[in-house]
Amino acid sequence: MSTHPPIGIDLGTTNSLIAVFEDGAARLLPNALGDVLTPSVVSLAEGEVLVGAAARDRLATHPRDTAAAFKRAMGTDTAFKLGAKTLRAEELSALVLRKLKADAEAALGTDLRDVVVSVPAYFNQSQRQATMAACAIAELNAVRLVNEPTAAALAYGLQDRGGESQFLVFDLGGGTFDVTVLEHFDGVMEVKASSGDAFLGGEDFTDALAKAMADTLGQPWAKLHRDVQDQLRFQADAAKRQLSGMEAYEGRVKVGSDHHDISVTRAMFSDAAVGLVKRLHRPIERCFYDSGEGIDALDRVILVGGATRMPMIRQMVARQFKMLPEMTIDPDHAVALGAAVQAGLVAEDRALDDVVMTDVSPFSVGIETATKLPSGQVLGGFFQPIIERNTPLPASRSRSFSSMDDNQTKLRVDVYQGEAPKVEDNVHLGQFQLDIPKAKAGMEGMTVRITYDPSGLIDVEATVQSTGKQAGIVIRENVSGLTEEQIDINLRQMATLKLHPREDEENVAFLARIRRLYEMASGDDRSMVQALLIQFEAALEGQDPDTIARLRGELGGTLDAIDDHYVS
């Protein structure tokens, strides 16, 4: 075994995880607080960067210095303001990756270099490139991006290697929804079709519930102050979790100086989320159509992603597929474990000799074409797919196109990714031109061949039929889309952002938690929390690790009680 163990990372919207593949099995690595889940939240505090639980608590106390759910902005220009700094989604993700890296290095005692990072199957090229950029900025070498449902399937597949089944992975994460149909036989894990919605996840359910809560307060959501919105969202998140086990939830929010009690029931939540649940149907429908299988051909349905804990989702799945869904692996863990398995596969780990995985292209890739109407008018901007979505990879397909005008001398090849019939609704990947000899319209033509590799390499090559002249372009998702210089600039910028030291993290997280409770509490409770805060800060001043640890243990129980009172 090399000194660099295979590492898989699940960079999630809500939580991120890191796992290692060793001794023939994947294992999750704990962070400094001993948890395997690190909340994907970044907060700036006095020039230092906090990532994880401490940052999540600061979401309530310092919303202006804290960013969460930035995975949804991957591949866009959205900027997040943290105090005086402005950071992009990939930079924030890079901070989370750096944290995971530091934790994993501490847990393993070795350096990390090569990693496999999971992305939603329905992430497009620019979102994938942004993920690669985040890895580059975090000084990690992402050897492969693996689709989240595929990773989860690998984790399940490894549990019963000899098995044969046809199954569906229903992956509803914090911000994205993926559905994938797979077949598993003789050690082959074959993805048949993937579909999804890159903008639908658990956070949307939280928002829907928060808005429903605002309605019970009798105030429209849009008119509420941002602080109140944040509070409601926090309460909605807690309510969402509790409603998975119970029928009702009681909480309270502070509007101005008044405290309002809010109560939500499961039925209320279901009503608020009807529209979202409906949106889940479309990708499922599409996935089955593409896989060529009926729902009745399925043997198992596997739930992945924290949001699938919601009873309404499990009901919907049971109803739709007419069988009980499985979640034998913790839905939060499956993807990271599978990513580590994929890392093992890439590293050609001996223990995985008899395991082969084939994936499909989640999107169609094709070129832009134009068409001439009988009136002579030319309409352009049509998308002509060459490799259709859900084709097993690697794949190579070609198609011929002809010139449209007399004496045309150039053919332009614009490569797009997507499903929309008009190219402007798809993602532009690249462009090149080809010279053709002058001739009558339609007499000259080219053959465009697209080769799509599972590592994310798209090779487009066009050949003029009469002259044999060639031109082409290579598009990689496997590069960050950033130049060396840009990465350098980013690295230098990142160097100014120091992660908070690991050793001290438990204390910082604890302090952040007390502050959040202080913010939430009212009346006598508030003065009690303040007393706790003073006591703990005094202990921190004393700098005696034993005393501090003991105090943490003692105060922990009290904090739990307060948390229970206010959050649930």
Add this chain to the structure above:
Amino acid sequence: MSARWPWAELGLSGKAPLREVKRAYAARLKEIDRSDPEAFGALRGAFDAAKGRAARNDSKRPRMAELAAEKAGTRAVPREPERARAPQQDEITDEPVALAKPEPAPEPAPAPEPVAPTAPRAKRRNPPVPPKPWGVAGGALDTLLDEDPLAAEDAFWTNLRKATKIWPWDTEALERLLSLDLAQDISRRRDVERLLFRNLKENVTSPETGYQPSIALLLERQFGWAADGVGLRRRLGYEPKFELMMHGHALSLPKTERPKAGTVVDQTHRWGWYKAGVFVILWLVSLQGQRISSVEDGIIQVIALFIFVWFMRWIIRGLVIGAAWIGRITRLSRPSRALFARFFPETEKALDRNPRARDFAQFVLAAILTALIFIAG
């Protein structure tokens, strides 16, 4: 795909049952270079072909779910009466579902509700049903499906035809019909989609000018044509004028409903400051030789200038369209464009790709023309 004897590629001697085909494929897959698209494609093609033949010959593969169901003496999960489905044409391997027969629906099996034991059945939401515009009200159709599936099916299609008989369609009625539980069945949905596509093609005479946004909105919400044209093309099979219809659909759809295409970084550039700058220069130019006696005069002049530039932009827009038209007739546009592309390659690319850049170019042209008129005047 492979025209050859597919079993040779898999290392089999001849026709084999599905199980063996899969085993052979798995073994071969582990041998070949899986990063080579040619080798993989050949193996994949052979596998698909052999699988297809085997599936046709094989007796039905017993599935785990069915085995389990046999053991338990019932299906694992009770069928929801409201989701009872007619036999699906696509699922050849499936036996006809007993519920499709026009007999009283069977009692739901007494097996426990799978996930949430307390989940109240009453939670099922009927869409709010306004007074019925046809024989059977929307929500009633779902209820009817439980009692008499054939009649419900009949009523569904009758109502659908009624709603699409007169152009433009009755989108409200259609929307209501398509959000019924009855309409969620995948194969039925596909039939509806095909019917609507054909009907639309007959009614829309020139798709290049688009059609009613309400209809486009309905189609997009229900079937996602603009979001998934590739899927639609696959579902419909070959349809003449398909591209044109898609063009018309994209054209008719309100901008906000268009699918998100990831990001094109350039497009966020609105040229706002450039426009403001050009406008200020224009204003300064127009000040020359004119006396401004009061603040109101200045304001009036700014407003007049603004209106004038606006007016010029529309004229320019017309001129550009006219020029393009003349260019097409006289075939002059190509050399001039080639010339432009040679000297200003970046500008040409921007104008070609970015509608906002095009907009800005028109603005500049309008501004120059205005300035010329001022100076000449």
